[in-house]
Amino acid sequence: MREIHVDAIIAAVRDLCIRANTELGEDVLDAFRKALEREESPAGKDILKRLIQNAEIARTEGVPMCQDTGFAVIFVDMGQDVRIVGGGLREAVEEGVRQGYRDGYLRKSICHPFTRQNTGDNTPAILHLDIRPGDHFRITAAPKGGGSENMSRVTMLTPAVGVQGVKDFVVQRVKESGPNPCPPTIVGVGIGGTFETAALLAKKALLRPLGSLNPDPELAALEADWLEAVNSLGIGPQGLGGRITSLAVHIEMMPCHIASLPVAVNIQCHAARHKETEL
């Protein structure tokens, strides 16, 4: 049995929240640079250049790249041979988020659904736990902004619509989202499972590094085809017209019920933040 103290978890979560918000991944920066080569719209090019500058300023000055520092979505993948000591896992994650949002001068954006009263410390966090054999302990922090989350949807399609029906739903979603999710976006698609797993698959699809190929060749082909369709919409950077509406489409798929075809589209803005660490 490997023991991990909650203090280590708190410190790791705190750090990840700050770093995710201030250090944009190299994969995303690379995608901006490639997009800049292909963008034809003058406004679009200007925007992509400024996004690269923005990421550089955020990293060197240690300020968040975007003022919406998001809902703290935390993934914990742990081995079943790990024993957590000194307190509870969930409490440790919450405390890490609380400290990270305080110490990193991150915006607290979580409120009561009706009264809109702010909780004051950006908690609760969203915790997704995955337990498998082994003694690993991996934490991913993926702060998610409201603008792009608001444009995301889950639907239960009729199985008969098939691949074309799913593609139509995905492209339509990007079209209707227009400028609101801060394009260029990443489109996470979850297909299969149940209502709620489709949404989780879509979210997990966003964690895959940009520029990586889907290990399933059939899905890789769909990703390329759907990206092409999305980028034919003309929405462009910030929705002001252009070639690059999305940087990538990522698909995660699993089997579903014989009566169902659940599909979720989770839209990620260009502030595609996630950082991970192993304890």
Place this chain on the structure above:
Amino acid sequence: MHDAVRLTTPLSREDVEKLRIGDRVLLSGIIYTARDAAHKRLVELLEAGESLPFDLEGQVIYYVGPSPAKPGRPIGAAGPTTSYRMDAYAPELIRQGLRGMIGKGARNDAVKAAMKEHKAVYFAAIGGAGALMAQSILSAEVIAYPELGPEAVRRLKVKDLPVIVANDCHGGDLYEEGVRKYARTA
């Protein structure tokens, strides 16, 4: 692409009439921040016939809820928030003299009509470029509704804040025209 236009607030009717969609503008001077909660209060004051915390004539409102300032800095990250949430309130403020708005995303027909009738302009700032935008903000001071936290009304002194004309006062809409220009039919 032609150079950016430099403008200083307050904006005159003539300043606004010269602008066309797609123009890049570097904005300097005083601007005010307000999001939905503050807009609701401003419009309630107007309905009650009371005066506003600042004079709207010729002014520009920036739709932003900044992140907290680090010690020694005027403001944290300060990129725009989605503008449609302010659409219900904007026409009334435009009628009262508001000359410009800065945000992200398209506006509804009522806002566009008010802009055309009263000569106002809507600028798009780059959503998510909060660190970059903050570099153009020289000072920030909460002037109303401190209890709203990030949603309080702030007076910002800005220098060369980079924005793009998304809706001009002649009915032009870059969100529509730009997308139409680059759309490829399948």
